[in-house]
Amino acid sequence: MQSEKKIKFLDRLSLLRETQFGAFLPVLFALTAIWGYFGLILPIHDLISGEAENFRAIFLSPRNIYNLFMQSAVIAALAVGITVVLLLGEIDLSAAATAGVCAALLGVLVLAGVPGFIACLIVIFVGIIMGAAQGLLVAYVGIPSFVVTLAGLLGYQGLMQKILPTGNLNVGDPFVRSIARILIPDIWGLILALFVFALFLFTTLRKQFQRKSKGLELDNNWTVWFQILAFGLIVISAVLTLNAYRSLPLLLVLLIAFTAFLDWITRSTPYGRSIFAVGGNAESARRVGMKIKRIRVSAFAIVGLMAAIGGIFGASRYGSVSYTAFAGGSLLLEAIGAAVIGGTSLFGGRGSVWNAILGALVIGSLGNGLDLSGASAADKLMVSGAILLLAVAIDALSRNSVGGR
Amino acid sequence: MESKNDLVGHKVPPAHLIVRGIDKKFGGLQALKDADFEVARGEVMALVGDNGAGKSTLMKVLAGAYSADAGDFFLDGKRVSIKSPNDASALGIQIVYQDLALCENLDVAANLSLGKEPVKNGWRFLPYFLRPIDNLEMESKANKAIKRLQVRTLHSVRSKVSGLSGGQRQAIAIARAVGTESSVVMLDEPTAALGVAQTKQVLEVVKRLRDTNHAVVYISHNMQDIFEVSDRITVLRHGQNVSTFITSNTTPDEVVVAMTRGLDKNSVGSV
Ligand SMILES: Nc1ncnc2c1ncn2[C@@H]1O[C@H](COP(=O)(O)OP(=O)(O)OP(=O)(O)O)[C@@H](O)[C@H]1O
Ligand SMILES: [Mg+2]
Numbered sequence: 001m002q003s004e005k006k007i008k009f010l011d012r013l014s015l016l017r018e019t020q021f022g023a024f025l026p027v028l029f030a031l032t033a034i035w036g037y038f039g040l041i042l043p044i045h046d047l048i049s050g051e052a053e054n055f056r057a058i059f060l061s062p063r064n065i066y067n068l069f070m071q072s073a074v075i076a077a078l079a080v081g082i083t084v085v086l087l088l089g090e091i092d093l094s095a096a097a098t099a100g101v102c103a104a105l106l107g108v109l110v111l112a113g114v115p116g117f118i119a120c121l122i123v124i125f126v127g128i129i130m131g132a133a134q135g136l137l138v139a140y141v142g143i144p145s146f147v148v149t150l151a152g153l154l155g156y157q158g159l160m161q162k163i164l165p166t167g168n169l170n171v172g173d174p175f176v177r178s179i180a181r182i183l184i185p186d187i188w189g190l191i192l193a194l195f196v197f198a199l200f201l202f203t204t205l206r207k208q209f210q211r212k213s214k215g216l217e218l219d220n221n222w223t224v225w226f227q228i229l230a231f232g233l234i235v236i237s238a239v240l241t242l243n244a245y246r247s248l249p250l251l252l253v254l255l256i257a258f259t260a261f262l263d264w265i266t267r268s269t270p271y272g273r274s275i276f277a278v279g280g281n282a283e284s285a286r287r288v289g290m291k292i293k294r295i296r297v298s299a300f301a302i303v304g305l306m307a308a309i310g311g312i313f314g315a316s317r318y319g320s321v322s323y324t325a326f327a328g329g330s331l332l333l334e335a336i337g338a339a340v341i342g343g344t345s346l347f348g349g350r351g352s353v354w355n356a357i358l359g360a361l362v363i364g365s366l367g368n369g370l371d372l373s374g375a376s377a378a379d380k381l382m383v384s385g386a387i388l389l390l391a392v393a394i395d396a397l398s399r400n401s402v403g404g405r
Numbered sequence: 406m407e408s409k410n411d412l413v414g415h416k417v418p419p420a421h422l423i424v425r426g427i428d429k430k431f432g433g434l435q436a437l438k439d440a441d442f443e444v445a446r447g448e449v450m451a452l453v454g455d456n457g458a459g460k461s462t463l464m465k466v467l468a469g470a471y472s473a474d475a476g477d478f479f480l481d482g483k484r485v486s487i488k489s490p491n492d493a494s495a496l497g498i499q500i501v502y503q504d505l506a507l508c509e510n511l512d513v514a515a516n517l518s519l520g521k522e523p524v525k526n527g528w529r530f531l532p533y534f535l536r537p538i539d540n541l542e543m544e545s546k547a548n549k550a551i552k553r554l555q556v557r558t559l560h561s562v563r564s565k566v567s568g569l570s571g572g573q574r575q576a577i578a579i580a581r582a583v584g585t586e587s588s589v590v591m592l593d594e595p596t597a598a599l600g601v602a603q604t605k606q607v608l609e610v611v612k613r614l615r616d617t618n619h620a621v622v623y624i625s626h627n628m629q630d631i632f633e634v635s636d637r638i639t640v641l642r643h644g645q646n647v648s649t650f651i652t653s654n655t656t657p658d659e660v661v662v663a664m665t666r667g668l669d670k671n672s673v674g675s676v
Contacts, residue, residue, distance in 0.1 A: 207541075216544050217561060264537075270522045271534040273511075277519055280508035287506055288520030289491075349510035 015220050021227045023351075026394065027342050027358040030387075034362060035060065038369035059369055062245035069242070070180070072364030073255050074099070074314045078335035079342065079356035080259050081131075081306025084266065085299050086339055089279045089348025090145035092300065094134060094152030095307045095335055100160040100326030102127045103311035106176065107169040107321040116175025124308045130156065131304020135297035145300075157327045167323040171315045179316040182250040189248035193239040197232045204228055251313055255357075258309060262302070262353045275299060279348030310335075337384065338363045341391040362387070418445040421620045422467070422498070422589050427476035429462055429644075436462040437473070437644045444620040446588065449611060451631045451652070452624045454641035454664055460624045461503075463641065464591050467622070468500035469493035498589040499582035503597070505574055507581075509567035513559065514540075514547035516566055517581050550580045553617065554610045572603030576610050583614065590614055591622040596630060608634050628657040640664055 016022050039060035046052040058064055078095045085092045102123040109119040130152075137148045161167070171177070184192065204224060211218050242248050266272035274295050277285040286292055315321050325331070342359025344351025366387065370380045420443035429437040436459045444450040452460050465471045469490045478485045480496055487493050493500075507516050515522075523543055524536035547562040556576045559569070566574060575595050582590050592611065596604040611634050614621045625631050631638060632652060640647040640663045647663045662668075 210541055214541055214545060216541060216548070217563070265535070268537045269535050270524065270538060273515065273519070273522055273538065274534070276511060276515075277508050280510035281506055283504075284506035284508050284519065287490075287502075290520055349508070 012222060016223050016226060019219070019223050019227060020352075021223070021230065023343055023355060024358060027355060027362060030341065030362050030391075031358060031365065034365045034369060038365070038373065042369075042373060058372055062241050064368065064372070065241050066245045066249075068361070068364050068368050069252055070249065070317060071368060072360045073251055073317070074310045075331065075334045075338050075363055076255060076357050076360035077258070077306050077310035077313055078331065079338035079360050080262060080353045081303035081310075082335055082339045083342070083344045083351055083353050083356040084262065084275065084302045084306075085145070086344045086346060087266065087275050087279045087348060087351055088296060088299050089282075090138065090296070090299070091149065091336075091346075092131075092134070092145065092152075092303045093149040093332060093336075094130075094156055095303055095310075096329075096332035097153050097156035097160065097327040098127055098130045098304055098307035099311035099314065099331070100321075100323065100328075101130065101156050101163065101311075102308040103315045103321040103326055104160050104163040104169065106312060106315050107171045108163055110171060110173035110176060111169070116173040119173070120176070120312055123311065124305060127304040127308025127311070128301045129304065131307065132297055132301040135300025138300065139293040139296035153332070160323060160327045164321065164323060168320065169322075170320045172319070176312065176316050177319060178250070179254065179312065180249060180251045181316075183247035184250065184253065186243045186247050189239050189243060190236075192248070192253070193235050197235055200231050201228055251316065254309075255313070258306070259353050259357055262306075266353060271295075271298075276349055279350075281349075334363050334367075334384075335360075337388045337391075340395065341387060343391075343395075345395050346392065347395070359391075418448060420444060421446045421481060423479040424467065425477045425479075427463065427466060428474045429459075429466060429471060430474055435644055437466070439646075440476075440641065440644060441646050442467075442639060443649075444589065444622055446620045447615055447618045448636040449615050449621040449623050449634050451635035451638040452622055452641065453626070453631065453638055453660060458641040458664075459644040460641055461593055462644075464500060464593055464622065464624060467493065467589075467591060468498060470500070494587075496589075497587045498591070499587040500591045501575075501578050501582045501593065501595065503593045505578040507566045507574055507578060509565065512563050512565050513551070513569075513577055514544045514562040516577060517547045517550055517562070517584055518543045519581070546584070550584050554580050554583070554613050556580070556606070556610065558606065570603060571599050572606040575599065575603075575607050579607075579610055579614070583617075583619065587619065589620045589622065591624075593624045594626070595623075596625065596627065604630065628660065631660075632657060642667055 017025065039057065043052070043056045043059075047055055078099060082092055082095055105126060106119050106123045109122060110116055114122070134145075134148050134152050137143050138145045204227065208219060208224055239248055242252075266275055274285060274290045277288075277290060278292055278295055282292060285295075311326065314325060318325060338359035339351075339356045340346060340359065341362050342351070342355030342357070344355055344359075363384070366384060367380060370383060375383075423441075423443040425441050427437050427440040427442070428435070440459065440463060442452075442463060452463065454460050462471065466473045466476075467487065469487045469492045472488050478487050485492075485496055487496065487498070508519065511519070523539045523546065524533065525539045528536040544562055551559055551562060554576060556573065559573055559576070566577065569577065579590065579592065579595070595611070596607050599607065608630060611621060611623060615636075623631070623635060635652045638650045638652055638655070638660055640650070640660060642664060647667050650660060650663075
């Protein structure tokens with residue numbers, strides 16, 4: 001009887017794998033493993049081996065989770081943008097440098113007395129232009145995106161140094177600072193979570209109902225309810241945890257809102273469909289009359305947009321802009337790593353921006369957990385490298401098994 | 406216009422698409438020389454010839470992928486001009502390329518609607534490309550297209566193309582060409598890479614196209630398939646017409662001889 005049950009479970013798992021939620025399973029699994037290791041196994045090990053007097057539940061404490069989310073937010077913003085070009089089968093190495101230029105420009109502008117809100121709009125515009133410029137070179141001149149954005153990386157790094165000769169600038173503007181400082185009152189955060197959950201419930205069930213009335217094949221009931229419950233569990237427990245320490249920060253709400261918007265654009269509109277089509281088979285997209293060049297340019301513009309937003313988030317959270325925090329540091333590799341670990345294919349045509357958020361949490365958790373357990377910077381680099389390699393290997397293997405016939 | 410096939414002396418249905426005197430040069434190479442071709446609705450016209458005879462070139466000229474150096478095009482007796490793929494598809498002429506060009510990462514329904522996704526009503530304030538796709542409508546359409554062609558082995562229009570067999574992919578590519586308002590469907594060696602069972606499936610689909618009153622152009626090297634599926638056979642040799650046979654009145658041997666040696670003096674199309 002044991003085996004029968006097991007088969008059923010595997011069947012359900014494979015059904016689930018085919019749903020939209022299924023694409024999240026690997027990265028959710030990785031996240032659970034990391035959290036389990038740093039939150040349970042390591043403290044228990046320390047307790048038993050006598051290294052610690054009592055159970056140290058720092059990692060999974062609401063305070064640390066709050067910090068973890070905030071630390072991952074800048075990575076996540078960039079990773080979401082990079083995901084869009086990855087879907088096209090391109091890459092953007094200049095995202096972190098773009099974010100750096102935007103953050104530096106923001107600092108200089110508010111220092112010169114430009115109102116924070118206007119300054120934010122200006123740098124968002126600049127970010128879009130910086131991205132689109134590279135997109136033009138890729139699409140119309142035909143230079144591989146790897147080369148264009150590598151040149152962009154170098155050039156924008158230099159540009160950031162020009163804007164910030166000292167390499168450091170404090171940002172005290174109240175508007176900019178408020179993005180990271182404003183907290184949604186506990187009760188409103190909860191109401192927001194419940195509202196989002198209700199919306200998800202409603203649209204999912206309505207879709208199922210419409211399928212029925214149109215005589216289309218139905219989604220498996222089990223997977224539908226599983227997705228609804230998992231979604232509700234994640235959203236509500238996240239807000240409750242944040243509330244237990246402080247509250248839901250505005251910055252996270254903005255990040256989620258931008259991601260939701262890009263998710264809608266990429267998965268529900270003809271424009272988004274054309275991104276997936278180009279990533280899957282550019283020749284096919286061309287033959288059905290899609291404007292491939294414009295699509296490429298726009299995707300790079302989206303990376304520029306998200307980089308500028310990442311730059312604003314960073315400036316807001318740290319209250320300062322520094323060269324190492326953006327252009328000169330590990331941000332770029334972390335962001336690309338987050339997108340890939342999230343499950344977006346480097347070969348194009350497969351992935352989603354939500355996966356990038358989860359991938360950013362994986363990267364953020366790794367760094368945070370290793371920091372807490374006193375690992376050296378060298379350890380951190382090596383573990384991150386190994387995880388990234390693992391994610392890309394999974395991507396390559398799944399591509400072979402699906403594509404091979 | 407009447408068929409100019411005097412070889413068998415049969416009446417054939419009035420042609421839907423007629424081209425006369427097509428010339429096409431690639432540099433110094435004359436790929437098509439004064440070639441004539443026609444196809445009627447509700448018939449499968451096979452296009453045969455040795456390697457390099459100009460079959461694919463003729464098809465691409467009809468699809469507007471190449472523009473002819475000389476020649477006249479008539480659709481239902483009216484002179485038309487085909488200078489670009491857009492011209493051809495506006496006239497309802499669709500080609501299924503040898504390489505199919507499907508998006509493996511998308512599902513069948515998405516592939517069938519690619520580039521002309523149905524969008525939901527009530528979002529007119531947005532430009533078309535930013536309106537929400539009506540996924541359910543897209544699926545219904547796909548289901549209808551699949552049903553019309555009777556692709557029986559396909560379980561769901563929501564399965565990804567990467568998981569389909571070669572024959573199923575060919576059928577999807579055909580369904581995509583037919584799905585857009587089309588009267589002429591041209592297939593370039595659709596069964597070249599397929600096994601027996603899959604070939605049979607594709608031939609069934611080709612027959613369905615004929616039954617739905619399409620004008621079908623079918624390029625193949627396989628005589629058995631051609632004799633199973635076609636109503637007439639046009640033979641090309643060195644870019645020129647040899648003749649057009651009525652399939653039921655000829656034999657594979659006769660066609661092969663025409664392909665390789667041309668015809669004897671008694672035939673009209675001979676050189
Ligand atoms: N784009 C091109 N540029 C130059 N020459 C071409 C081009 N396309 C075809 N040709 C030449 O034109 C001639 C006819 O080619 P075509 O592809 O039409 O032959 P075919 O009948 O389809 O042959 P096959 O049965 O091998 O597919 C050949 O000699 C070929 O080399
Ligand atoms: Mg050919």
